[in-house]
Amino acid sequence: MALHSAFGIWPEDLGFEPPADWVAAEEHPVPGGLDQRVSVSVTAAALTAGPVARRHVDPALIDYFEQQLEGHYRADMLLGPHDLIGTVSAQYELIDRLTRAAKGDTRRGLLRVGAAYAALVGWLYQDAGDLGAATFWRGITQEIATRSRDPQLIGYSLVNLAQVRTDLGDGHGVVDLCEAALEHRSALAPKVQVMALQQQAHGASLGRDRNAVDRLIDEATELLGRVDDDLPWGNACRRTPGYLEVQRATCYGRLGLGAEAMALWSEVLATVPVTARRDRGVFLARQATAAALSQAPDQAVELGREAAGIAVDTGSMRMRRELDTLRRAMAPWHDEPVGQDLDVVLASMTGRGMT
Numbered sequence: 001m002a003l004h005s006a007f008g009i010w011p012e013d014l015g016f017e018p019p020a021d022w023v024a025a026e027e028h029p030v031p032g033g034l035d036q037r038v039s040v041s042v043t044a045a046a047l048t049a050g051p052v053a054r055r056h057v058d059p060a061l062i063d064y065f066e067q068q069l070e071g072h073y074r075a076d077m078l079l080g081p082h083d084l085i086g087t088v089s090a091q092y093e094l095i096d097r098l099t100r101a102a103k104g105d106t107r108r109g110l111l112r113v114g115a116a117y118a119a120l121v122g123w124l125y126q127d128a129g130d131l132g133a134a135t136f137w138r139g140i141t142q143e144i145a146t147r148s149r150d151p152q153l154i155g156y157s158l159v160n161l162a163q164v165r166t167d168l169g170d171g172h173g174v175v176d177l178c179e180a181a182l183e184h185r186s187a188l189a190p191k192v193q194v195m196a197l198q199q200q201a202h203g204a205s206l207g208r209d210r211n212a213v214d215r216l217i218d219e220a221t222e223l224l225g226r227v228d229d230d231l232p233w234g235n236a237c238r239r240t241p242g243y244l245e246v247q248r249a250t251c252y253g254r255l256g257l258g259a260e261a262m263a264l265w266s267e268v269l270a271t272v273p274v275t276a277r278r279d280r281g282v283f284l285a286r287q288a289t290a291a292a293l294s295q296a297p298d299q300a301v302e303l304g305r306e307a308a309g310i311a312v313d314t315g316s317m318r319m320r321r322e323l324d325t326l327r328r329a330m331a332p333w334h335d336e337p338v339g340q341d342l343d344v345v346l347a348s349m350t351g352r353g354m355t
Contacts, residue, residue, distance in 0.1 A: 057107075088117060111147055155188050156234055297336075327346060
C-alpha cells in the first residue's frame with residue numbers, strides 16, 4: 001500500500017514480487033462492481049498530502065470548470081458512472097491543488113466548484129452501488145461547502161448526505177439531514193429548498209407516512225417555478241421532465257401504492273427524452289415494480305426487460321437494485337411461467353457483463 005500511495009501504481013505493476021499473503025488488486029472487488037485499484041486511486045484524489053508550489057491561478061479557470069461540469073452531467077445521463085468516475089475525480093484533484101495555491105475570490109470560487117465536483121463523484125459512486133465510497137465523497141462535499149461559507153452549498157451537501165441515507169433505508173436519518181438543511185430556510189435559494197423538501201419526502205415514505213410525502217412534494221412544487229439561479233450544480237429539477245412527479249411516484253412505489261405509482265410513471269415516461277437513457281431505465285424498473293404491485297405481472301416483465309437492457313449498457317447498479325426490488329415484488333408468480341420469464345431476463349444481465 002505504501003508503494004501504491006507513493007506512485008499510484010500497484011507493486012506487481014512496478015515489477016516487485018508481492019508477498020505471499022498479498023491479494024492482487026483484481027481480487028479486491030468493491031461493492032457495486034468497481035475495481036479496487038480504481039476505488040483506491042479515486043479516493044486518493046481527495047487526500048493529496050502536502051503543500052503545493054506557489055503559482056498564479058487565473059480566475060477564468062472557475063468558468064472553465066463550471067462549463068466542464070455541465071458536460072459531465074450530460075455524459076452521466078448517457079454513459080453511467082463507470083466511465084466517468086476517473087475523469088471527474090482527476091479534475092477534482094486538479095481543482096484541489098489550484099485551490100491551495102489561489103487567494104481571495106478566486107480561492108472561494110474554486111472551493112464552490114470543487115464542492116460540486118466532489119458531489120458528482122459521490123453521486124457516481126452511489127449510482128455504481130458503492131455506498132461506502134459515496135458516503136466518503138459526500139463527506140468531502142460537506143467539508144468543502146463548509147469551508148466556502150456558502151449557505152447554498154452547505155444545504156446542498158446535507159441533501160447529498162440524505163440521498164445516501166435514503167439508499168440505506170434510514171428514513172429518520174433522511175429527515176434529520178433535510179430538516180438541518182432547511183433550518184435557516186430564508187437564506188436558501190428556491191432550488192436548494194426544492195431539493196431538501198423532495199428528499200425529505202423520501203424519508204417520509206421510508207417511515208410509511210403518505211400524508212407527509214404529499215405535503216412535502218406539494219410544497220416543493222409551489223417553489224419550482226421560482227428556481228432561477230445560475231448555480232452550476234443541482235439542476236436536475238430543471239433538467240428532468242416531471243422531476244417532482246418522479247419523486248412522488250418513487251415514494252408511492254415505496255409505500256406499496258401500485259396503481260397510483262403506475263399512473264404517475266406513465267405520465268413521466270411519456271416526457272423522458274430517449275437521450276436520458278439511465279434515468280429512463282430507472283423509471284422503467286420502478287414502473288415495473290408498480291405493475292407487479294398492481295397485479296399486472298406480464299406488464300411488469302416487459303417493462304423489466306427494457307430496463308435490464310439499459311442497466312447493462314450503462315452499468316448502473318442503482319438500476320440493478322431497482323430490478324432486485326422488482327424481483328421481490330414478483331415473488332407471488334415465482335413458480336409460474338411469467339415469473340420464470342423474469343428470472344431469464346434478470347439472469348441475462350450477468351451473462352452480458354452485469355455482475
